[in-house]
Amino acid sequence: MASTSEFSRTLSLLRKERGVSQRTAAGDLGISQALLSHYENGVREPGLSFVVKACDYYNVSADFILGRTLSREGSMLNSEEVLNAAEPGNILQGSVLATLQSKLLSGAVGVLFGLLGKLGDKAAINAAADYLGGGVYQLYRHLYRCAGANEDYFALDSGDCAMDVSDADRKLAEVRYAHALRDRAEKKEPFPDLSPAALAAAYPGRCQSMTQVLSTADARMNGLTER
Template sequence: MKTEFPRTLSLLRQERGVSQRTAAGDLGISQALLSHYENGIREPGLAFVVRACEYYHVSADFLLGRTLSREGGALTDDDILNMADQGNILRGSVLATLQSKLISGAVSVLFDLLGKLNDKAAVNEAAQMLNGAIYILFRRLHRAAGGNEAMFSAPAELVAMGLPAAEMKLAEARYVRTLEALREREAAFPELTGESLSKNYPGSGQCITQVLHSADAKAAGLVKE
């Protein structure tokens, strides 16, 4: 069973605000057995999965980590933000878990597609762009938390002036140039329709389409402003 299942099962219980003993009683099993399920020590049968879905009001696909939507469909931006409402006792961690699943799933699909081109430059430049984004986000978090700048070799003032962002733009330019060269050589690009992504990447295909939809909607909104 997918490794997401134990974590999701535990998060849903904590989100509901009930103890392991209470949830186990409601689900008709012992607390010890529920603990085993939540820690991935044992795998439940279908009957338990059905009861857990009814108890937590989620789809089996969500519980098993096959989709990010509790109802089994595509998530909207509002769906994700609603996970962080005031009534959710784990609003920060649940939202972080959802966003982590979205982004990691999208990145997995992206690099699998790039791997089909069998071109190291395309893969390396894409990785450079993503590495730059993670570096910027982490370093700003590190600085806000009062971390020691000695951890980094790039001067803080140059980072603040946009040095990592500039390198990301250069990587993007090299990435575009590499893809154009592949197109000119008539390389076999994989099919990139929504239907093909859903078919070839069950579960994670939804991640990349969700990320694309969200970013595209924001970009379109900026154009209209």
């Protein structure tokens, strides 16, 4: 887990704040006291099911317990929603934090494209795919480069890539996306109901992923603009 020390510290503080012993908390969470001690001391990394149980037990968001935000509030995914989206057999691929973030983003993207699919606007759908695909490309290429792999694998020259070509590509995709939606609005064509109740009904489970992603990003960017 990328923030194992933060998770361990938060887990221990939450238990002490609740005023329960390690033995009591372990029993309530369905694990041994020794295992909880390992989690609280950063000796071992828990599975996703334990993370969501701990969120429910201490009534905090996953972002808070993983050390990604100081806010305790937020949509809290339950174990079924998280593990249903996991790899076959609910096997974790990498750290808990990486796996949870993957599932949150996967769920949010699923909701976004579900809504775009209801519009039936090919231009908006393709532009959204280009934008998100460009982001994945850029992040993967950074990883690829730092791992020392041969960048001849890519058609885009490494020098051009360093000149923010992918950023320009994403910005143009965002422009095409905005234009497609604006054209639709100007023609008075219908949009899907985006109220929380409607989204929860249309996308049970995945809707919470979207809420969590939006809330985290909104708080992060708002922090950049606060004076």
